Amino acid sequence: MFAALTAGLALSGGAALAAGDVANGEKIALQGDGVGAPCIACHGPDGAGVDEAGFPRLPGLPADYIAKQIRDYKSGARNNPVMQANLSSLSEAQIVDVAAYYAGLPVPAMPGKPAPAEAMALGEKLATQGDWSRHLPACESCHGPGSAGVDANFPGIAGQHATYIRQQLEAWRQGARANDPLDVMSAVAERLTEAEIDAVAAYLAAQPVQSAQGGAK
Structure with a gap:
């Protein structure tokens, strides 16, 4: 089964994301979008996350996957009040940019x-x-x-x-x-x-x- x-699912995965603006994704990740907290506040400057807190590593994940999770947090399809609050103001273009940035980072040693x-x-x-x-x-x-x-x-x-x-x-x-x-x-x-x-x-x-x-x- x-x-x-x-x-x-492999056949229905959909088209890959557009490349995204990595520089803008980096700016949002490091500084925020003016509304939500920057990604580094929880995931750290290299995206490694924090094991004890349950914050995941982001580099090494596909951009399409990262973007889907951001959309799901934003819509409430994936439940996490903190993530929903921090991501609620991101536009679709900004979501793609952030996903492209983290997907392109080197994977930190963990x-x-x-x-x-x-x-x-x-x-x-x-x-x-x-x-x-x-x-x-x-x-x-x-x-x-x-x-x-x-x-x-x-x-x-x-x-x-x-x-x-x-x-x-x-x-x-x-x-x-x-x-x-x-x-x-x-x-x-x-x-x-x-x-x-x-x-x-x-x-x-x-x-x-x-x-x-x-x-x-």
């Missing part, structure tokens, strides 16, 4: 935090093999080899902060997030236990960020 969904070997082994199994006896596909089934990402529907999750991954899986499991195509992630997350969520988050965070074409960044 998930293979068919993945194929269908070593994952150590986790017990048993948890890492469980996380690796879930990420690379899944558990088909429970209709639970591997992360790589959609996010690609090495969880490097495929397109705007399935972003790279290797090397993302563990706290952010954990929070998002919990949000999908509890129905608090539902802005992914065909609600695939909710169907996956509701099959995971809390221990499995912790394990897969720790494993993915410890992996090198991969380019979709292969190879660590």
Whole structure:
């Protein structure tokens, strides 16, 4: 079932964004737009984010994906009052510019935090093999080899902060997030236990960020 969904989403992903004005995107990210706080206030000057706070890394994510998340925060399709307030005044052109800026930044070094070997082994199994006896596909089934990402529907999750991954899986499991195509992630997350969520988050965070074409960044 998930293979068919993945194929269908790959075909329906839509056209790529226009290139965007990277210089204007940088200005908004560093200084804000005069209404909302600048992106660096939470995501830092290099876009690395903060693990403890659940602020995700932005460089290394596709521009189309970043733009979609900004639109969803702005519209309320993705629930986060702080993000909605800070992004509410951005125009479509500004959204594209900010997305282009962050997508073009070098990926900062973000070593994952150590986790017990048993948890890492469980996380690796879930990420690379899944558990088909429970209709639970591997992360790589959609996010690609090495969880490097495929397109705007399935972003790279290797090397993302563990706290952010954990929070998002919990949000999908509890129905608090539902802005992914065909609600695939909710169907996956509701099959995971809390221990499995912790394990897969720790494993993915410890992996090198991969380019979709292969190879660590």
